[in-house]
Amino acid sequence: MRGGSWLLAAVLVAAWGLVYLVTQVLVTPPLGVLATMVAGLVVSTVVVLGYPSALRGPRSGSGTRTRAWRPAARPQDPRGLRDGLTIAAAGRSVPLRNGLTRDAARRTAQLIRPLLGGDSIAITDTEQVLAFVGPGSDHHKVGQAMQTRVSRLALGKGRTVVVHAREGIGCPEPGCPLRTAVVAPLAVADRIVGTLKVYRTQDEPAPRVLVDDMASMLSLHLELAEMDRERHLASDAQLDALRAQINPHFLFNILNTIASKSRTDPDEARQLLLRLSDFFRYAVRQDGHFAEFSQEYFFVRTYVSLEQARFGDRLRVRYDIDPQVLTSRVPVLVIQPLVENAVKHGIADSVSGGTVHLRARVDPLTRTTSIRVSDDGVGMPPETLERLLAGRRPDPAASGAHHSGVGMWNISQRLDALFGDRYSFDVASRPGKGTTVDLRIPLR
Template identity: 60%
Template structure:
């Protein structure tokens, strides 16, 4: 505020002087345009040359001030980019896990903030990163060179050392003389340390080092949760791929065998489609795929089922071309369609129609998928359990592709629950899966996921 007042006073003085000189002291007085031009030029020169409160200090002064603050061992809370609060809103490399690369980038980020000559991050045994004096022997990937860091791991508490003996470096001429070393935790488990070292006996600010270690520990916990969620999603997907319904395979092979003599070309075509079906289900990598791939997989499955059901199974597709390039979870649409075929149409003697509809909404950035049938519908008890989230004791959480002895309606509910769990691990609360039974009969399953 003070700098702004001084600058405003200077501008006012400039315009007063310009007026007096050009309109009072000069005869005849200068025209208005030259007078205004002179005033504007002088005003711009003063504003650009004055480090006001609005512009902040010059870059060179700021850098000099920062270096002075670091040398003095003081914490510059007034300098942007320094302190734990600033780090909280910046990207933390350790968010990806406790790796050498993430540790190195984190040390580079922390060194100017923690008022230390050197910063180190270790796991429970080895150095992951070290930046500052002593880099020649505190090497990433090697064993910890000090006795202080292993002590922090064993005790699970911050270790403060004020002399060279306390640091306990294996190299006698190491420049490090004091240090504050705080443990990094995931839950209650110590997974590493954050060490800030000084080449003088003045120790780094202990509270700041501890606060920073707590913040890094939080990011490590988040990384661990992400990893566990990915492992859970991978486990569900691997189980889905490995346990293709043997009854489906048995029925299709029977259909192919029955056509082998009378319609050999059709039997050969069915074998090719069956191989494509299994190849996609088993070899598709990752958790996401283009809708076009999943759509082709669904149509391959439908062609196999139509060979078995014949005219009893009718399918209608209503696919927005824009949705073909969007990405959807692998092996999610086909189980919804299989539910409709097996438990909707398969249990209806006269057969029926399955409809697949897909749309992209660019305004809400969502992909909407709707699978409906006009079959026998879902059992009310199963529907009630799905909508309330209850689960029967001992109920298996398997998908429609895996249950060898399904009860009509009940198994469909179990499959939908498994799909919901997979979506939850991938999207959190950013998806919607709804099930309804229209008065006209059948079942409608609608899925909305973020557009990717």
């Protein structure tokens, strides 16, 4: 302990001794314990706040001034602050995350130009100029084929090329002001997809290491953009697969029901045809991956009405829908397949039929939408449920006729593509007791 701390401790002991002397010896009658403690705490607080202890440091005006802590100034570094922007800050806002397009390339070139110490910045794909900012833009025009020999050299070698003289650039324009260049390839995995070019109108080229670092960062954004595209394509394919699951068996069964009704109740048959038309129109023409819950709810009720015409009193459906959930956006063609699974694999094979419950809620605190589909039907075989919970695709041949896990697995894969790890999809099932599916997704 330093000397200042010992001194503070001694002062506090003396202060408490003084408090005891005043409250217990000099005062008649002596003060109570509570009053003595309060007086001691007040005196201690005054001593600590007024004392320039080693923990607080000297007060201003006591010889040495204290200064607020600030980061030490860094020497000028080409990787550091330049025009108020850092490479790290630029990396977080690079527009190339949306892909290597002309607009994204132009905005990226404008963003990184102050950082790279170049007079002109160009971004190309493997064939043409996508963006050119700075001197030389009058003849290095966007949309034209690459004119410089150094660009083709960097693409061919797949590594950075530095040119120290105008002749090495290989621009066919006689009056081109560009004298030096650093050209780095942009790559996605092992595939070269373009170049980043930093030109100067003076004899010393831009720092190669700086251009390499920026090219690596841009390549990372392009790789993430390609992963996003692949994820969306996979999600599109899964959505198409879900549409295709509206199989001929369902259509065949409904048409048989309608044919039967046409002889006994023509008006109901006509209504069923209209509902079937609404059902397929929504399933086929729905654009995008999300829709308002109210639209999906209408789709579910249309499906249920068609199945109830087929199963009659054997199929009972109960709805418990929070009105707040109607305007939230949910993935299309997810709720209806869950209800269809409950009907097809839970109720249809039950002699006495059963009841399907659809419940939906919005939680404004966690900003989530929760959906539950449950039935009291035949349930799911344990091996199918085990494979589903383990994230493996159930085997229809192994599961027999009750493999609702296949449809649920497809839905789970699509939710993975749409939400990553920001959703939960839980399935509980007992043979003879029914199945419950709980889905929780981010509120949109």
